Amino acid sequence: MAASSLKRRDSTMTKDLEDQLIITPLGAGNEVGRSCVYMSYKSKTVMFDCGIHPAYSGMAALPYFDEIDPSTIDVLLVTHFHLDHAASLPYFLEKTTFKGRVFMTHATKAIYNLLLSDYVKVSKVSVEDMLFDDQDIKRSMDKIEVIDFHQSGRSEWDPFWCYTAGHVLGAAMFMFSPDICIIESTYGVQLHQPRLVREKRFTDVIHSTISQGGRVLIPAFALGRAQELLLILDEYWSHHPELHNIPIYYASPLAKRCMAVYQTYINAMNDRIRNQFASSNPFDFKHISSLKSIENFDDVGPSVVMASPSGLQSGLSRQLFDKWCSDKKNACVIPGYVVEGHWLRPSSTNPRK
Template identity: 25%
Template sequence: MDDEHALLIDCGLFQGAETSPEGRAGAGRLAIDFSLDGIKALVATHVHIDHVGRIPYLLAAGFKGPILCSEPSAKLLPIVLEDAFRLGFSRDQKQVERYLKLIEQRIVALPYKQWFTLIDTPQLNARIRLQRAGHILGSAYVEVDLHYPETGEKKRIVFSGDLGAPHAPILPAPKAPYKADILVIESTYGDRLHEDRRSRRKRLEKVLEHALSNQGTVLIPAFSIGRTQELLYELEDIIHRRALKESAKGQSSASKPGTSKAATLDWTNLPIILDSPLASRFTAVYRELDHFWDAEARALLAKGRNPLAFRNLLTVDSHQAHLAMVNRLAQTTQPAIVIAGNGMCSSGRIVNYLKAMLGDERHDVLFVGYQAEGTPGRQIQRFGPRNGYVEYDGLRYDIRAQVHTMGGYSAHADQAGLLKFVSGMRNKPGEIRIVHGEPDAKRELARMYRALYAQAGCPLNVVVPG
């Protein structure tokens, strides 16, 4: 902001090949390697670990300022940071409780669309405003207004955080800001387009049909926040519609003398297994904060349906119950859908399912989002269709299960969404800084922005930080 005042946007873990060949979540890059001098506040755009995972280390390094976030994120952030503290610092309950109390004292929950003044001096007036980003519950992009009274200079900087896909379930789509002088924008899918929601739902249904008919299990590695809740929403809707369809067919057949009821897939009793205590906690918060849902999701609630708490949904909490579920599904022929963490298959309960089931062609692995380079998830995604293998703990596991990828279920905006975020502004930025993506995605998005501005005859400075 100036020589004496700075604002920190997010403080997360590195993931994938940017951390290690194994794709572990930044285990060797946790220390805070930048100066805290002048940082007046931390803004958490959302609570995914790659945006907030180093907050415990930030506090340990001596950061004393507030943690600003949206009201839903204020509910979710302590859960995320409790998990991070247990993994990285201590499992001692008293230490955990003291740490959580410190976190809750630092959090300042900001309503969407309201300005919050950070600094008000004769030299600088700085304020921020959070707007819905549509990525996960509580996600926000950040508008920063800077006014220097002595010179009269005014500047607005917008930080996108992670932007959501426009037709994702549960949350409203992000709307472009009115203006920006400088835009700092993510580029995760800057070189790709997603499937539309109807197409991806049909594809998901086909995968499920295969698993049911083949008496196998669909394994879905999913992140605890956002992707899991979207999947539950879509699965509830598929099961609801198929059950209605099968019921109508049954009534029609029964009304015709001499017809026999054909064997049908038993959608009504298909178990959806959520095997992640952390995801279960987040799902409970999603249900609690249903007033932040979009109109479609709230309309389902009004009809008596709950897409995040339905009859087919089973949760697995204890580690013992988890191991029993892995053995049961691997050794029996009961069709099921399992959603388990972590999303990139580098650790967590999904690894036990993969070790037990990858070698059996009855099963399917369904990736519904980004797999960072260097992670086991990327290896399965790349080598599974070639009957390759993946390594865990020094052992090779052959991939005989079918592997599917559905980019449309990503919680990130695709290239079209990232372009629309800029084209939808009334006063467009003269400078765009492209971050948070792989090199090819950054380069392609930069090319598309230059083309967009050239078509309009407007100057643009695109910066792609190294």
């Protein structure tokens, strides 16, 4: 009787464990970077996002994949194209035992391809530290399935649904169950000023700096927030003829290549942009020029330059920062979140050792 009771109790405990919804952050848990969340329920598993940590390089930048068995994952859903949410996907698809299905929206897939190819090209790491190459990216593209907003997808789980999330072009929310909500909380403990107030602060600082003969550097991500800020600047310049002789430059070949994607998916944007597109292309900037390199830059007076990378750790943004930072007339406007350990320093060593 005792042995029989023990077996029944073990069986009940096993069933209780199978009925539990278990959520494990493999990245972005108490940190910003390498977003990746593993979820299991009744022997079915799903993973949300597959990013890198921008403060590290090589294997140190990956989510903690060694905590799971990739072969058990049924479906992987990527919410948007930013590196901290999608840049370890080629590694995960090509260099682990993962055999499940991968979904993202059409716009996310289009920009993912361009963004990851650029990431490989500009990464300042040794061959041994490279997580993947262009061929890995190409092969990963063949495995990615696309899903539309408000469309349901099928997996080993019940159907899941895809909803627009705002944030950047193509960004999606995925719904499996209303029991729990997993949400990025980078600014979760902060109260932001209203949008119009923040936009005015942004343009006021730039106008004031220019009026005093200074230069403005805006280090920004190549995609997402940059396009939003460029729209604001182009509109502001249009309303201020006294600024028309002050050049605005955007230094990102990647963003220039991606502009065609933004114009293709114009219907995925807000009402203001869609209505404007009916009469003119809002991304055909009237007061903004492309800047390829510092060698092509005629730095002879006040100007505004938006350049990547956002962390000033390398590239044109760092070159201009070093050149301009000693002059008090100049300004550096930081428009986004700064990742700890990433700002004004090269990639760090492996934090796991």
